[in-house]
Amino acid sequence: MWxxxxxxxxAAAALLPLLVPAIITIALWVLPGDPADxxxxxxxxxxxxxxAARWNLDQGPYHFYAHWVGQALQGDFGNSWRVQQxxxxxxxxxxxxxxxxxxxxLALVPLTLASLLAALGWLPxxxxxxxxxIGLAPAVIFALLAAAAIEIRFGAISHEGLPALVRLLxxxxxxxxxxxxxxxxxxxxxxTFEEEVKERYIGVGVLRGEPVLANALPNxxxxxxxxxxxRTVHLLSGAVVVEVVLGIPGLGExxxxxxxxxxxxxxxxxxxxxxxxxxxxxxxxxxxxILHALAIRRFPAGVLxxxxxxx
Amino acid sequence: MSGxxxxxxxxxxxxxxGVLLAVLLVASALAPEYVSVPEPDRAYLSPLQAPPxxxxxxxxxxxxxxxxxxxxxxxxxxxSGLLVALLATLAGLVRCLDRPWLDGALQAVSELVxxxxxxxxxxxxxxxxxxxxxxxxxxxxxxxxxxxPGAMDEAAATAQRLGGSRFxxxxxxxxxxxxxxxxxxxxxxxxxxxxxxxxxxxxMQVVFLEIALSYLALRPPPAPAxxxxxxxxxxxxLLYQGYAALLGLPLVxxxxxxxxxxxxxxxxxQAMRLAGRAR
Numbered sequence: 122m123w124x125x126x127x128x129x130x131x132a133a134a135a136l137l138p139l140l141v142p143a144i145i146t147i148a149l150w151v152l153p154g155d156p157a158d159x160x161x162x163x164x165x166x167x168x169x170x171x172x173a174a175r176w177n178l179d180q181g182p183y184h185f186y187a188h189w190v191g192q193a194l195q196g197d198f199g200n201s202w203r204v205q206q207x208x209x210x211x212x213x214x215x216x217x218x219x220x221x222x223x224x225x226x227l228a229l230v231p232l233t234l235a236s237l238l239a240a241l242g243w244l245p246x247x248x249x250x251x252x253x254x255i256g257l258a259p260a261v262i263f264a265l266l267a268a269a270a271i272e273i274r275f276g277a278i279s280h281e282g283l284p285a286l287v288r289l290l291x292x293x294x295x296x297x298x299x300x301x302x303x304x305x306x307x308x309x310x311x312x313t314f315e316e317e318v319k320e321r322y323i324g325v326g327v328l329r330g331e332p333v334l335a336n337a338l339p340n341x342x343x344x345x346x347x348x349x350x351x352r353t354v355h356l357l358s359g360a361v362v363v364e365v366v367l368g369i370p371g372l373g374e375x376x377x378x379x380x381x382x383x384x385x386x387x388x389x390x391x392x393x394x395x396x397x398x399x400x401x402x403x404x405x406x407x408x409x410x411i412l413h414a415l416a417i418r419r420f421p422a423g424v425l426x427x428x429x430x431x432x
Numbered sequence: 433m434s435g436x437x438x439x440x441x442x443x444x445x446x447x448x449x450g451v452l453l454a455v456l457l458v459a460s461a462l463a464p465e466y467v468s469v470p471e472p473d474r475a476y477l478s479p480l481q482a483p484p485x486x487x488x489x490x491x492x493x494x495x496x497x498x499x500x501x502x503x504x505x506x507x508x509x510x511x512s513g514l515l516v517a518l519l520a521t522l523a524g525l526v527r528c529l530d531r532p533w534l535d536g537a538l539q540a541v542s543e544l545v546x547x548x549x550x551x552x553x554x555x556x557x558x559x560x561x562x563x564x565x566x567x568x569x570x571x572x573x574x575x576x577x578x579x580x581p582g583a584m585d586e587a588a589a590t591a592q593r594l595g596g597s598r599f600x601x602x603x604x605x606x607x608x609x610x611x612x613x614x615x616x617x618x619x620x621x622x623x624x625x626x627x628x629x630x631x632x633x634x635x636m637q638v639v640f641l642e643i644a645l646s647y648l649a650l651r652p653p654p655a656p657a658x659x660x661x662x663x664x665x666x667x668x669x670l671l672y673q674g675y676a677a678l679l680g681l682p683l684v685x686x687x688x689x690x691x692x693x694x695x696x697x698x699x700x701x702q703a704m705r706l707a708g709r710a711r
Contacts, residue, residue, distance in 0.1 A: 129540065129543065130543065133540070133543050133544050133547065134547075136544070137544065137547055137548070140544065141548070145556060145560070148560055149560070152560060152561075152562065153562070154562060159560055159562065160560075162562075162563060164563075257636075257698040257702070258694070258698075259640035259643065259644060259694065260644070261640070261643060261644040261647050261648075261668075261671070262671070262691070262694065265647070265671060265674070265675050265678075266678070268675070269675055269678035269679055270678075272679060273678075273679065351546070354546075354547065354548070354549055355549075357549040357552070358549035358550045358551040358552065359551070360549075361549075361551045361552065361555065362551070362644045362648065365648045365651065366647070366648070366651070373551075373552075376552060376555055377555060377648060379559075380555045380556075380558055380559045380658075381648075381649065381655045382655075383559065385559070388555070388556060388559050391552075392552050392553075392555075392556050395548070395549055395552045396548065399547045399548055399549065400547075402547075403547055
């Protein structure tokens, strides 16, 4: 059935935002020790009993989970107790999310461009080892080089105006190139197209004078969308490192600060926001798969009808 | 590449990977419990003045950092690589066992696990680990579990291309034993390239993950690292000093040493991948 995969994906997308807090809840109660001590160890926290009461940790895992998810669905994540004391976590998330979205979208630009060039066959195969060699370098290396260059040019505390824009652009470039992102985009797209081009219908299309890309694209679209989603998730993961090193105030930076400063509320909310982003990507993929399947059913050949063939 | 020439090439890559892995293991075994006592009068010495790597701004030999860094990453990275190899092997074997429900369950889990940004999960795990249990091993194994779905999917697809259960039936008809079919024909001859490549990649990624997490923790205000004890120094220290070198401090040799260690791991992973290529 053509709808099985998209349906499973939609179900997974709906499940993911519920699953992430569920796994964290289970871990809190499965790990040795009191859940309140885990989220804020007594050596750095005082008032554990009050903390347990405020977070519903004293009423068991189900109550904690149901209360947290219920509040989160209303946009209430409580207040930060360490990252920015007393500030609503929802506000911190709302401030940082657009920056991360911008960073990832900008990072997708070179990747999409490279994919397009690879699909058109305009990127020579002999350059592949170069992309792969560049991709071997971890993001932290490129990020620290970029951070040093920015610090020399604009100073260490330059986070407004042009320097902020430069940090964002440098971060996007680092994300797009490091950790194998660029190499995966080029090789992945080229391989997908090359496999498809071997199909007989493409040969028939060529004999009929039709362009290869126009024939192959409808059939490789679901695979390309899947690759794009995987790439975006990869970029979201890398964004944490890039944002911290380059001082970009995004969701990854917030999550890392929350983890370092043991601010459980911030970490739980930020990881939930990441799971929402992942869900949205899954939904997007499923919807494109559905639209694609419906379009293929309406125009089954994937090639132009004979009377429309030029010449 | 096939034939005797291809075999020789693979052996050379395997030898290189083996040598580099041995270097890491020896370095990890030789790591001192604590770095040397700071000697300010020996600060900023170049590799020629204080072989092999020179000293930092406190006069501590960079060799101490390199050895301690190796001891932090080597075993957890190897364990993570092996875990991915094991899970990918199992996924390949399951595809040949003709158990559609198990295959479906694996795919569903892969879909869910693969949907999450890995570093986000790693940070949540790092937060929840009790302080005394903090280290690279649990973080590396978490990373391996998150990377496993991709590896399992690829191994299963490779087994599927062979024909899955029909491949096993065909070999049974030739009179081969189960162990030979699964371990030699399936795993060694066909799944090996995928398993070795995925394991090598995860091994490398776990080392780089340690460097990234430690580097982030070193940034001001410095905080305890998630991956090692406060008394230990990771390779990230060298890169952090390298950052200072880019801003003008005479510590270029720290940057070079840090980059060299990163390159060593990357080359080792590539050598493993090339050694495991199909005939």
